[in-house]
Amino acid sequence: xxxxxxxNLYRQVILEHATHPHHHGSLDDSEKTIELRNPTCGDVLKxxxxxxxxxxxxxxxxxxxxxxxxxxxxxxxxxIIGKSKEEIEEMVTIFSEMVMGQxxxxxxxxxxxxxxxxxxxxxxxxxxxxxxxxxxQAVNLEN
Amino acid sequence: xxxxxxxYRADFPILKQLVNDEPLIYFDNAATVQKPQVVIDTISHYxxxxxxxxxxxxxxxxxRATEQFEATRQLVADFIxxxxxxxxxxxxxxxxxxxxxxxxxxxxxxxxxxxxLISIMEHxxxxxxxxxxxxxxxxxxxxxxxxxxxxxxINDARQKMTGKTKIVSLTQISNVLGSITPIKELTRxxxxxxxxxxxxxxxxxxxxxxxxxxxxxxxxAFSGHKMGAATGIGVLYxxxxxxNDMQPxxxxxxxIDFVEEQxxxxxxxxxxxxxxxxxxxxxxxLGATINYLKEVGMVNIHAHEQxxxxxxxxxxxAIPGVVVYGPxxxxxxxxxxxxxxxxxxxxxxxxALDMQGIAVRAGHHCAQPLMKRMGVxxxxxxxxxxxxxxxxxxxxxxxxxxxxxxxxNGTI
Ligand SMILES: Cc1ncc(COP(=O)(O)O)c(C=O)c1O
Numbered sequence: 001x002x003x004x005x006x007x008n009l010y011r012q013v014i015l016e017h018a019t020h021p022h023h024h025g026s027l028d029d030s031e032k033t034i035e036l037r038n039p040t041c042g043d044v045l046k047x048x049x050x051x052x053x054x055x056x057x058x059x060x061x062x063x064x065x066x067x068x069x070x071x072x073x074x075x076x077x078x079x080i081i082g083k084s085k086e087e088i089e090e091m092v093t094i095f096s097e098m099v100m101g102q103x104x105x106x107x108x109x110x111x112x113x114x115x116x117x118x119x120x121x122x123x124x125x126x127x128x129x130x131x132x133x134x135x136x137q138a139v140n141l142e143n
Numbered sequence: 144x145x146x147x148x149x150x151y152r153a154d155f156p157i158l159k160q161l162v163n164d165e166p167l168i169y170f171d172n173a174a175t176v177q178k179p180q181v182v183i184d185t186i187s188h189y190x191x192x193x194x195x196x197x198x199x200x201x202x203x204x205x206x207r208a209t210e211q212f213e214a215t216r217q218l219v220a221d222f223i224x225x226x227x228x229x230x231x232x233x234x235x236x237x238x239x240x241x242x243x244x245x246x247x248x249x250x251x252x253x254x255x256x257x258x259x260l261i262s263i264m265e266h267x268x269x270x271x272x273x274x275x276x277x278x279x280x281x282x283x284x285x286x287x288x289x290x291x292x293x294x295x296x297i298n299d300a301r302q303k304m305t306g307k308t309k310i311v312s313l314t315q316i317s318n319v320l321g322s323i324t325p326i327k328e329l330t331r332x333x334x335x336x337x338x339x340x341x342x343x344x345x346x347x348x349x350x351x352x353x354x355x356x357x358x359x360x361x362x363x364a365f366s367g368h369k370m371g372a373a374t375g376i377g378v379l380y381x382x383x384x385x386x387n388d389m390q391p392x393x394x395x396x397x398x399i400d401f402v403e404e405q406x407x408x409x410x411x412x413x414x415x416x417x418x419x420x421x422x423x424x425x426x427x428x429l430g431a432t433i434n435y436l437k438e439v440g441m442v443n444i445h446a447h448e449q450x451x452x453x454x455x456x457x458x459x460x461a462i463p464g465v466v467v468y469g470p471x472x473x474x475x476x477x478x479x480x481x482x483x484x485x486x487x488x489x490x491x492x493x494x495a496l497d498m499q500g501i502a503v504r505a506g507h508h509c510a511q512p513l514m515k516r517m518g519v520x521x522x523x524x525x526x527x528x529x530x531x532x533x534x535x536x537x538x539x540x541x542x543x544x545x546x547x548x549x550x551x552n553g554t555i
Contacts, residue, residue, distance in 0.1 A: 003549050005163065006498050010491075010549070041490055041521040042507040042514060064520065066488035067550075121494060 008117040009124070010067060018067040023077035027060045034138040038069065038130050045073060047134040056080050056088070056139070061131060068115075068124050073131035075112040085139040092136040099128045146443040152530040154179040154435075165500025168535045173318050173346060173479050173526035174504055175368045178428075182371055185431035186424050196420055198397060212423055215430035216413075222433045223344075223363065224354040225380050232386075232413040233426055236377035237345040238268040240364030241312070243379055243416065244341055245272035248362075248389040249310050252339075255281030258307040260338070262287040262295050262324075263516050264317045267509040269343040273312060282309070289516070293320040293469040300329060308338045316346035319508045319524065320469035321452075321479030323347075327358050334359070339385065345369055349528070350448060350477050352441040361385050367425060371432035376425030379416075386412040393418040444529045448478035451527045451536060455480065458540045464547065468517060478527035481508075484543075487550055489523045495546040501539055 030048035037044050045063040049056055059081060061073045076095075080088050091108050098104045099118040106113035118128045152158065155177045160167050169177060189211070195204035197212045216228040225231060234240045249259070259273050263286045277284040285308075287300045295313070304311070311333040315326050330340045341362040347353060349370035355363050362385065367376040381389065391398060391409065398418040400408040409415040436444070453473045459465050464485040470476045484492055489505035496503050504524045507514045514520060525539070 002165070003495060003498055003545055006495055006549060009494065015550075040506050041488075042511055043488075043520050064488075066490035068490070123497075124490065124494060127490060 005120070009121055011114055011117065013111065013114055014071040015067065017071035017074040021061075021070055021074035023060050023074065024062065025060050026062050027058055030060070032138040032141040034134045034141065035063075036130055036134045036137070038065065038126055040126060041066070043069065043130075045069065045130050045134055047073075047131060047138050049135075049138045051085075051139070054084050055082050056084075059135075061134075065130070066124075066127050068118060068127040069130050072112070072115055072128045075110075075115070076131045076135055079110045079112050080135055088135060088139050092132045095132050096129055099125050146440060146446075148439065148443060148447045148529050149532070151179075151439055152532070154181065155530050156180055156183070158530060162500045162502070163498050168501040168531075168538060170525040170527065170531070170535075170539065171502045171504050172349075172528040172531075173369070173508075173524065175374065176349060176371055176528050177530070178371055178373075179432075179435050181435055182373075182428050182431045186373065186428050189424055189427050194423075197423055198414075208423060211427050211430065212421070215426045215433075218430050218433045219378055222353070222437070223348070223378075223380060224356050226356065226383075229411070229413055230380055230383055230386065232379040232381070232416045233421055234364075234377045234379050234416075235375050235422065235425075236366040236368070237266075237343060237364045238366075238377075240362075240377055240379035241269050241341070241343065242272045243389070243392060244312075244362045244364070244381070245276045247392050247416075248381075248385065249273075249339070250276045250280060251388075251390065253277075253280040253282040253309055256307060257282040257309045258285050258303075258305070259283070259310040259312070260285050260287060260300070260303055260308050260333075261312050262300075262314070263289060264293075264295070264320060264322070264510060264513045265312075265314055266318055266343065266345065267511070268345075269312055269314055269341075270512065273310075283307075286512075287313075292471050293317070293517075294322045294475060295324045295329075297325070297328070301332060304332055304336050304338065306336060308333070308336055310341065311338045312341040312343070314343040314346065316350065316477045316479070317469070317510075317513075318346050318479060318526075319481050319510050319513055319522065321476040321481070321526075322470050323351075323475055323477055326360060330359050346477065346479065349436075349444075350441075351445040355380055367429040367432065371435060372429040373422075373425045376422050376429050378429075383412070386416075389416070391416050391418065395419050397421070439529055445477075447529055448527050449473055451531055451533065452476060452478055452480065454533055455525075455527075455536045455539075458536065459543075462540070462544060462547065465543075468522060478531075479524065480526070481522040481524045483519060483522055484547060487547070489521045491550065492523045492543075492546055495549060496539075496542055499542040499545065501542055 101119035344365040348365040493505035
């Protein structure tokens with residue numbers, strides 16, 4: 001099999017997000033900040049948010065990580081802009097179900113649906129979900 | 144010339160499989176090693192013929208089980224050259240052994256202002272128990288640093304051993320860097336200032352001959368599963384005088400002499416530390432493992448690993464973008480090699496290698512303070528054992544180059 005199966009995990013779009021992540025950096029005026037650690041590798045991921053009219057107005061993430069965690073974080077930031085707390089909670093739940101191999105309605109996830117290949121690599125599920133967990137916790141923070 | 148270990152590979156049934164359609168190359172031996180057929184058979188035989196609880200019954204099976212159980216204590220004593228079997232305690236592993244010394248022995252002796260000396264490359268299980276004891280007693284946890292090539296810095300150790308140092312606890316082989324620490328020399332230094340010396344032998348017992356009397360350490364801990372036995376069985380060796388001073392952390396059946404309503408008396412060392420029904424199959428598997436390793440020869444295992452490492456490190460270093468951590472002098476290292484590929488995360492490397500049938504570890508290897516000191520959050524680690532081969536080294540290098548090609552542009 002060699003590396004051919006790897007293409008399912010590391011699709012071109014994923015590699016592009018990982019090398020050129022969107023919304024990478026930090027917000028000077030962040031209102032909601034969450035830092036999470038991936039316990040298996042010790043990587044730290046920080047998500048910062050600003051909400052306006054109950055919707056995410058600005059988002060940024062920082063920290064280093066593997067391809068999967070960086071690409072997932074980058075896609076997450078693209079997808080949650082303009083979404084409400086409730087919508088984001090639902091997206092995070094659906095995303096987790098997807099990478100654990102469950103059948104889901106992936107319309108809500110936009111481009112991030114491409115990460116479904118992670119389901120074939122159980123050791124990497126935590127890498128994929130880290131940023132989404134951080135987003136979930138961030139929108140639930142009291143200002 | 145070292146004995147050729149090739150014929151022993153066939154003793155490990157698990158190695159004969161394909162993983163992701165490729166022949167399995169198991170390079171994660173520092174985490175746990177594979178079991179020879181004789182150990183697997185010994186466990187089955189025990190359950191098929193001799194299973195009974197130990198130290199209790201008068202019936203034949205109970206006697207057989209007890210006999211094998213206690214015979215293993217003697218085998219362990221001989222294997223690490225301790226004076227007698229009553230210096231050998233069975234635990235569930237290195238972690239429990241070190242916790243027992245920390246809480247059952249050191250905690251009762253330490254006072255505020257005393258110092259516990261460990262190194263920055265300790266596994267969390269030789270670090271967190273000492274943090275706990277330091278917090279409870281007011282003692283201070285002091286760290287010995289490393290040389291630039293990842294060996295314990297003896298000069299730093301010498302400076303940090305003072306009249307305040309009461310406990311010195313060091314790993315003999317780093318599970319991240321593979322560096323071998325000269326425990327005998329350090330023990331002499333530590334005894335000179337009156338400190339008690341504990342050695343974490345989790346990575347050394349499987350890979351080299353051990354003589355606890357020659358090292359002169361006061362306590363020595365190791366795990367069965369890292370040498371070929373079942374999981375959940377380990378050993379704590381302690382010098383008699385210190386074991387007599389140590390308090391059990393668990394109380395109940397098996398460890399008592401007489402129990403009255405309000406008080407009890409305990410058995411002698413070592414049994415007073417083995418409360419409850421022990422891991423009998425684990426102990427018996429440890430006995431079979433030791434017999435197997437004696438046949439292969441610990442000197443030969445160590446020599447074999449050095450041949451593999453001497454072959455692998457130059458090939459690794461020749462790949463542009465690979466950074467190898469740990470001692471450059473092969474003599475000073477065991478079969479553990481940590482490395483990173485520039486611009487590639489260890490998790491991605493490990494997944495790509497797994498797709499090519501190669502099992503390696505990626506992560507912090509239970510040594511977060513060391514990772515911080517090295518300035519990385521994680522590494523890829525390969526660790527070799529008696530059944531690994533030069534051919535596997537070659538395939539591994541090819542797989543690593545293919546991995547690098549796959550992620551040509553880097554990903555971080
Ligand atoms: C150096 C070292 N010390 C301690 C341990 C802990 O061993 P165990 O998990 O078997 O208790 C390990 C194993 O991971 C190790 O490599």
